[in-house]
Amino acid sequence: MSQPSIAIVGAGIAGVACANALAAEGIATTVYERAGGVGGRLATTVLPESAPAYAFDHGAQSFNVRSEAFRRAVDAAGRQGSVLPWPARWGHRTADALQADSRDEARYVGLPGMGALVRSLAAPLDVRFGHAVTRVAHDGRRWTIERNGTDTAHADIIALALPAPELPALFHGATPISLQETIAPVHYAPCWALMMGFAQPLGLPYDGIRIDDDMLAWAARDNTKPGRVMVDESWVVHASPGWSAAHAHDTPEQVLHAMHARFAEAFPGTPEPDLMAAHLWPHALVEQSAGMPCHWDAAARLGACGDWCEGPRVEAAFLSGVALAAKIAEAL
Incomplete structure (x- = not known):
């Protein structure tokens, strides 16, 4: 049969x-x-399509492993050179200061991109x-x-x-x-992702930063991830679920300017990026499963x-x- x-x-x-x-x-x-x-x-996107270009992991930034089944899959991908731990320096931007943020679990990324x-x-x-x-x-x-x-x-x-x-x-x-x-x-929250490429390194001591803010939630220096071939600074900033939902119908142009302005406010001394783009993930974060x-x-x-x-x-x-x-x- x-x-x-x-x-x-x-x-x-x-x-x-x-x-x-x-x-x-x-x-x-x-x-x-x-x-x-x-x-x-x-997902990883490369912008612009012509060189010199920046690579951004504009969706999931990394992942952790807790189950044996997923461990086997990640280990197999690791043996193929497709996955490695991300030895990031973790930070936390509170309302008052930028400080270290300890993380006990290893975080992994795909090589050369998240997919x-x-x-x-x-x-x-x-x-x-x-x-x-x-x-x-x-x-x-x-x-x-x-x-x-x-x-x-x-x-x-x-x-x-x-x-x-x-x-x-x-x-x-x-x-x-x-x-x-x-x-x-089931209920999802959307997420706006801001991608910024800089010609010079930003003077920030951390590669993954939690942000306490009503607009911004997370920032990552993607060029510190293993297997990334770009030299210049590539940053991805994720907006908070509430702000993303309230601005889901804004244009990418409106969003990128608003998010960049808030990022520069949260991290004084941020230069103007050489490249900016924004992407909306309408079903990004599961708030109720x-x-x-x-x-x-x-x-x-x-x-x-x-x-x-x-x-x-x-x-x-x-x-x-x-x-x-x-x-x-x-x-x-």
């Missing part, structure tokens, strides 16, 4: 972890990804890039998957590895009740996974994908 066909929508770390775990059991999948590469918010961990997991997989899934529908027997508004594919089992708020739109008003109930409590490892509807053969299942961490997204793989494998 042939294996049922399995489609996974989304090639962030949750979707790729799900497909990778199934591949380890000899179970093939097809992964559909709308972008041109894997990784989702484990390297996901690329290492995706290496043996069938990932179809540029396939934006616009609709999924079940006829009582199989799933129909519409891609790019015109093409269709079919699968016996489907796994949705996307932010929870994006899921209902795929069903065009016919979201299964079980999925509605799972994602009902579903409280379960993954979603699995055995009757419909429909699964869903992501950081929204159990928490706002890279590792949580990975474990959610692995948990869904176990449910699918059990159903076969």
Whole structure:
């Protein structure tokens, strides 16, 4: 008897972890990804496209490891030269001072960019890039998957590895009740990311800085991460969830000027950057999770996974994908 066909929508770390775990059991999948590469918010962008350029990890800045399953994946990527610890100097900008901030857990980054961990997991997989899934529908027997508004594919089992708020739109008003109930409590906060490139090093003694501010939450000197080849200063600043939500409809130009001004105020002596850009992540921080490892509807053969299942961490997204793989494998 042939294996049922399995489609996974989304090639962030949750979707790729799900497909990778199934591949380890000899179970093939097809992964559909709308972008041109894997990784989702484990993202690095290079600006401008021509040299000299700056590289920015404008999504997730780093990740830690607490579970044995994730440790195995990170160690395997490390042996391939795709992941290393980030020996950053940690700081904390309070309302009154800039001071050291101790961190007990090791933080890891991908080499040469944050998506390297996901690329290492995706290496043996069938990932179809540029396939934006616009609709999924079940006829009582199989799933129909519409891609790019015109093409269709079919699968016996489907796994949705996307932010929870994006899921209902795929069903065009016919979201299964079980999925509605799972994602009902989930709430994300957006995040504006400011990218700044400087020709000279900033006179700051820390590489990762927590910021107590109503606008800014975090700043990172990305060029201190291992495997980065740029010489000039590359900084990423994340706005606070509340400010990002209040300014979600601002233009990138408005945001970058506002955030740069506040950064210069928080860190006096900051020069004018040679380059600035801003990017909005609409579903960046899980503020309320579903409280379960993954979603699995055995009757419909429909699964869903992501950081929204159990928490706002890279590792949580990975474990959610692995948990869904176990449910699918059990159903076969």
